[in-house]
Amino acid sequence: MNQINNIILPEPTLRRLPWYLAYVETLQKNDVEFVSSTQISRALSVDASQIAKDLSFLNIRGKTRIGYEVAALAEGLSEFLGFSQCHRAYMIGCGSLGEALIRDSGLSKYGLEIVAGFDVNPQVVSRTDLGVPIYHIDRIYEIMEENPASIGILAVPSEMAQESADIAIGAGVKAIWNFTPYRVKVAEGIVMANTSIYAHLALIFNRLNSMER
């Protein structure tokens, strides 16, 4: 599996593969055994040839007339996407959103284990009720030795986003998952993903307002 995992996949493929996984998991829960790319295509409005191409990255091929075996496809997708492995992460900023993400047990089902949190607020740093230890950000170098992590999840106020990312990367984090609306810059070689909650809110509000005309 490691060899396959090492392919750098195009972003659009990485966007579509979780859709396929969610869909086949739904079929699995409904005891469906086989699915064709035509069925997946109809359900997700993705071209059937695109689906076959995306799935060929996994070395999974459907059988003529029968299609893909649902259980094998679900397992293959989950493993291929890294959701079956454990990836260790730090929560940088444990205020409202950071706390919410720490408490969201759903992330661990997708292979993300938050092993520690960091903050600057003494009242947050002293918290023991979040299920993971919370440290002052100054201790991140030391904690990286005893309890390392490769992913830094950024949930700090905007004005601290760049500095916090720099500190986490300095301490050894290899990927930044940015939940702040601030456009954080990272050096080449550092993985960067932005989850733009606020851009999505802006989109929803704008489209709703324009409907009210």
Next chain:
Amino acid sequence: MNQINNIILPEPTLRRLPWYLAYVETLQKNDVEFVSSTQISRALSVDASQIAKDLSFLNIRGKTRIGYEVAALAEGLSEFLGFSQCHRAYMIGCGSLGEALIRDSGLSKYGLEIVAGFDVNPQVVSRTDLGVPIYHIDRIYEIMEENPASIGILAVPSEMAQESADIAIGAGVKAIWNFTPYRVKVAEGIVMANTSIYAHLALIFNRLNSMER
């Protein structure tokens, strides 16, 4: 302001405007009074002419040699993006992620007020500790009369995503903000935004794995 709010903005502009807002709010906290598009351009790696074009939607224009007034720009952006208004939303699915989003007070700062939650699990429906009432999904029509909302935030298991969206839309919700990995389909005229947490995880894991080669 209503007239301006009614413009349907292109998605890329709606993605960039929150970056500008986060940046100027950072300047504001540091008591900076004026900012030029060149400065914004350098900080965010967005073309200066693009910034001027994006901001022209707001009818905000910078002054020669001085640039934009930071406080006015922050207020204008926040208002234009709808973050200063209150938009009422239902949380559909109040499990781990739904609960986390209800608890995230950050959303209300950006104009999103979650006024009620819906679930099918009796243990969740009876909860009174979330700050908003949680109802059985069957009651959504009735609740829409007394405590209406225009946005449905979807945080249910994948296999219930489509059905839940259909119910919420049937009850009168005009926009679906989908946090599930399932690709939900909605009728034309319904606003749809996907926050693909799992696609971002897949991206991070894939890039990290390929670095380890």
